[in-house]
Amino acid sequence: MKVLVGIKRVIDYAVPVRVKADKSGVEALLPKLSMNPFCEIALEEAVRLKEKGIASEVVAVSLGPTHFQDTLRTALAMGADRALLVAPPAPPPPAPGSAAAASPPSDPAAAASSPDALPSPLGVARVLAAVAGREGAGLVLLGKQAIDGDCNQTGQMLAGLLGWPQATFASKLEGAKGGSSVRVTREVDGGLEVLSLSLPAVVTADLRLNTPRFVTLPAMMKAKKKPIEALTLAQLGLDPSRDMEPQLATLRVDEPPSRAAGRKVGSVADLVRALREEARVL
Amino acid sequence: ASTLLYVEHNGAGGIAPATLSAAAAAAQHLPGPLEALVAGSGDAVARAAQSVATVPGVTKVWTASDPCLERPLAETHAKLLADVASKLRPSHVLAASTAQGRNVLPRAAALLGTQPVTDVVKILDDNTFVRPIYAGNAFATVQFRAPPAIRVVTVRPTAFPAAEGSAAAAAPAEALAPELVQGAAGVRAAVWEGADVKASARPELGSAKVVVCGGRALKSKENFAMLEELADLLGGAVGASRAAVDAGYVANDLQVGQTGKVVAPDLYIGVGISGAIQHLAGMKDSRTIVAINTDAEAPLMALADYGLVADLFSAVPELLEEVRKAKGKA
Numbered sequence: 001m002k003v004l005v006g007i008k009r010v011i012d013y014a015v016p017v018r019v020k021a022d023k024s025g026v027e028a029l030l031p032k033l034s035m036n037p038f039c040e041i042a043l044e045e046a047v048r049l050k051e052k053g054i055a056s057e058v059v060a061v062s063l064g065p066t067h068f069q070d071t072l073r074t075a076l077a078m079g080a081d082r083a084l085l086v087a088p089p090a091p092p093p094p095a096p097g098s099a100a101a102a103s104p105p106s107d108p109a110a111a112a113s114s115p116d117a118l119p120s121p122l123g124v125a126r127v128l129a130a131v132a133g134r135e136g137a138g139l140v141l142l143g144k145q146a147i148d149g150d151c152n153q154t155g156q157m158l159a160g161l162l163g164w165p166q167a168t169f170a171s172k173l174e175g176a177k178g179g180s181s182v183r184v185t186r187e188v189d190g191g192l193e194v195l196s197l198s199l200p201a202v203v204t205a206d207l208r209l210n211t212p213r214f215v216t217l218p219a220m221m222k223a224k225k226k227p228i229e230a231l232t233l234a235q236l237g238l239d240p241s242r243d244m245e246p247q248l249a250t251l252r253v254d255e256p257p258s259r260a261a262g263r264k265v266g267s268v269a270d271l272v273r274a275l276r277e278e279a280r281v282l
Numbered sequence: 283a284s285t286l287l288y289v290e291h292n293g294a295g296g297i298a299p300a301t302l303s304a305a306a307a308a309a310q311h312l313p314g315p316l317e318a319l320v321a322g323s324g325d326a327v328a329r330a331a332q333s334v335a336t337v338p339g340v341t342k343v344w345t346a347s348d349p350c351l352e353r354p355l356a357e358t359h360a361k362l363l364a365d366v367a368s369k370l371r372p373s374h375v376l377a378a379s380t381a382q383g384r385n386v387l388p389r390a391a392a393l394l395g396t397q398p399v400t401d402v403v404k405i406l407d408d409n410t411f412v413r414p415i416y417a418g419n420a421f422a423t424v425q426f427r428a429p430p431a432i433r434v435v436t437v438r439p440t441a442f443p444a445a446e447g448s449a450a451a452a453a454p455a456e457a458l459a460p461e462l463v464q465g466a467a468g469v470r471a472a473v474w475e476g477a478d479v480k481a482s483a484r485p486e487l488g489s490a491k492v493v494v495c496g497g498r499a500l501k502s503k504e505n506f507a508m509l510e511e512l513a514d515l516l517g518g519a520v521g522a523s524r525a526a527v528d529a530g531y532v533a534n535d536l537q538v539g540q541t542g543k544v545v546a547p548d549l550y551i552g553v554g555i556s557g558a559i560q561h562l563a564g565m566k567d568s569r570t571i572v573a574i575n576t577d578a579e580a581p582l583m584a585l586a587d588y589g590l591v592a593d594l595f596s597a598v599p600e601l602l603e604e605v606r607k608a609k610g611k612a
Contacts, residue, residue, distance in 0.1 A: 011416075016559075019420050026420050095427060115415070115422060121388070122397040149415055150540065151400055153388035156356060160392035165472040166356050168385050171534065183475070189381045189488070189543075191479035191535050195355075195472040207524065207541060208534060247397040247430065251410070251423040262571070262587040264578070268597055271572065271590050272604040279570040279587065281492075281549040282516075282608055 001138035001175075001199065003046040003055045005080065006128055007062040008036040009071040010148045023099040023252040025114045035071050038143025040078075042205040044212040045173055046141050047079030054175045055139070057081050061131050063088050063124055069228055076223035077215045083228045086127055089240035091117040095249030115149070115250040123244040125157035130236035132162060137200060139182065144169050144204040155204035165197040169206040283314035283408065286370060287340070288363055288377035288386065290354070291320065295329030299489040300378035302337060302444035307437045308376050309339025309445065311405035317342040317372065318453075321362055323352035331455045336448035343455040344370075350467040354382050357471035360389035365465045366458060367394060367432050373408065379436040380488070391434035398434040399424060403441035411435065417540040417563035439488055440546035440567060480533065484510075484519050487536065492518025493547045495538055495565070498525035499554025499575070499594060506531050508598045509553060515605055521545060521565075523555045539564035554594045557582030574598070 011017060012034040017026040035043075049055035060075035061084040062068050072083040091114070094100035100114050119127070132140050145152035159166035171192065172185035181198045187206050197203070233240050265271045275282045285308040290298035308316045318334045320327055320343060327347040335343050344366065350358045363386065367375050375390065377383035379401045391398035403421070404412035410425040426433065487493065494513040496506055506520070513520045521538040522531065538545055540563040550568035555561060557573070557580055565571070566585060573586035574597050583589040590597060 017416050017419055026416055092427075095425065120397050122392065122395075125392060145541070147417065147540070150413075150417065152384050153391075153398060153400055156360075156385060156388035157392035159356070160360060160389035163470060165470055166385075166389065167472060168356070169381065184472075187381070187534050188477070188479070189535060191477060191533065193477045193479075194475040196475050197472045198470070201472075208528070247426055247428070248399065248424045249427050251425050253415070254421045254423070256414075256418055256421060256566070259566075259571075259585065260587075262585070262589060264583075264589045264591060268590065268592070268600040268604050271588055271601070272608050274588050275549070275570070275572070276608055279549070281570050282605065 001055050002057045002059065002135060003049060004132055004135055004137035004140045005039070005043045005046045005058060005060050005075070006140070006142040006154070007039045007043065007060050007071060007075050008143070008146045009033050009062065009064060009068050010036045010146055013037050013147055019253055019255045022103040023254060024103065025100070025250070025253050033071070035074055036143050036146045038145060038147070038205055040212040041207070041209050042141040042143050043075055043078055043080060044210045045205060048210065049175060050079065053177050054179070059084065059135055061086065061128065063119060063127050072228050073223055074215060076226040077219040078213060082226055084131060084231055085228055086131070086231045086233065086236065088119055089233060089244040092246045095251065097251065098249055099252040100250070115253065116246060119244055120246050120248060121151050121153040122157055122247070124154050125161055126238060126243045127233070127236065128154070128158045129161040130238055134236065139199060140202045142202070142204045144206050155202050159202035162202070165201045167195050167197055167201070168204045170203050171206050171208040173203060173209065283312070283373040285312045285314065285316050285374040285376050286367055286372040287316060287318045288375065288383065289318050289320045289330060289334055290378065290380060290382050291322065291326065291330035293322065293326040295333050297330065297333050297337070298378065298380065299444055299486055300380045300439035303439035303442045304376055304378040304437050305337050305339055306445040307405060307442040308374070312374050313408065314373065315341040317344060317370070319344045319346065319363065319366055321346045321351045321359055323347055323349050335452035335455055338445045338447060338449050340449070340453045342453050344458050345455055346458045346463045348463050348467060350471070353474040354386065355471050355474065356385045356389050357469045358466040359386045360393060361469050362463065362466040363390040364393035365462055369462060372432060375432060375434045377436050378439050380439070383436045387434055387436050394432055394434065396430045396432060396434055398436070400436045402435055402437045409433070417559050418566065419559070438544060440544055444489065484513060485517070487519040487521055487538070487543050487545060490519035490545070491547050492516040492549045493521050493538070493545045493565070493568070494518055494551045494553065495521040495523065495555055496526055496531070496553050497523040497555035498529055500526060500531055503531045508602065512551070512598065512602055512605070515602065515609070516549070518547065523558070523561050552582050553598060555582050556580040557585065
């Protein structure tokens, strides 16, 4: 069974972001980009399937500009056998009336940081569907969501486009060598649910599926020899204007509403008094 | 314009509180009639339909009953939802952004060829929505460039107060044509093998008026009992930080945060929680926030309306005592 893993590059989870002054998007306080943590968990699970002899090959795929190779190199160091980098469509012009249109950034790098520069989850799902078909993947493992857009859509949409069974929010994945199905425990409201999926199928990783390994220096050196293949949308049979058309425009990005400053209370009795008399919640 | 609401029910006639929030969001912010879709198998469908029919704002209830719809599997439910939407042509397909809504709606949207808008906290108009990004550190206002025929949207339940009371007259219910339901039976679907869902007498975490959350500083599963006692005293629910869940103190479904449950109660009490941004993303819309921690510099302390710098093992028993006294006086 060949396992395909989708990889997204995001602002590192530990780096604080702030809303840009012109409200066109967010900026990171440190220029550190990393693999989306949920993608990392998905990849770790795929590598473990290979180590157990259940997966025959692990292929990492990303959609993005050339510098996304760095992130795919990390994926290869974690244990992916090879990687594919699909060139994205040109970002759409900002929507009329949006904050980005009001103050167009002077350099293209700044333009690329606007939320609409990234393909939509539907576009990404179409790319992954085409790659899954081209590769003959038996299992596609994705993170349940990316920590930038927090959309939580791509895996479900991919499974829908392919007509494959899906198990989202997986916290446990069991497969048998040469088996034709996987058993997935998934996190639902109120507890856990167990599904059995006949392959091919799509599984999205939740936090507790595993703890990804650290990338060692020797692994990083070895990964330099592994291949990263560049693909175009045309090679995948996709039409940028039809299949990747961004249906949504981001008009503006705002800071969360601020809260009035709180205060420290000296004792439990003070706390209870404040909750009764000021906040009136007791 | 009209809205098709995907109903989440428990098989015994109970409607998920989150669905009531989604119904209220549609009734107040979207134009046209509000039609509900109840999918399931056997008597459960009629029972749920009966409950939905009196939810304020609901103008019609469509029912779909088939053995393949018994469990809310994404494959069958998304297929049904997409087929029904293609037939009825609503301007909006709406559901609550719960584990079930998040599982089913994007798949249905893909079948309809439309980009969904998930976890919406504000509906500005038919085509324009506000949703949190970056763990709630920013809010994006998004708009369809060219309005699609059908817009697929999930709403964050805590952002829309649940529809309360019941309509004077029940909305009419109608069973969908069998051939429309049959499409779902033909899809390749996952096989449901079992569930480990704990029944709790406490209110549901996502809709509770009071939430008491514990972190790793609780040190053990046993110590969580005092938070449960506090929650019960206040008529609230118990939640936890990711660290406490990962340490095995409580079950995964109690996790509050960016990737867990989002809560916005009238009163949130965080005990021994430092406040990683992923946790804050799940609770910072709470009306009154209390933090109890030995670390005065903890991020949750900075967010709290009332911060108590104290050892939780003495403060919580004392708080139980004081709340009992206060309740006695009231």
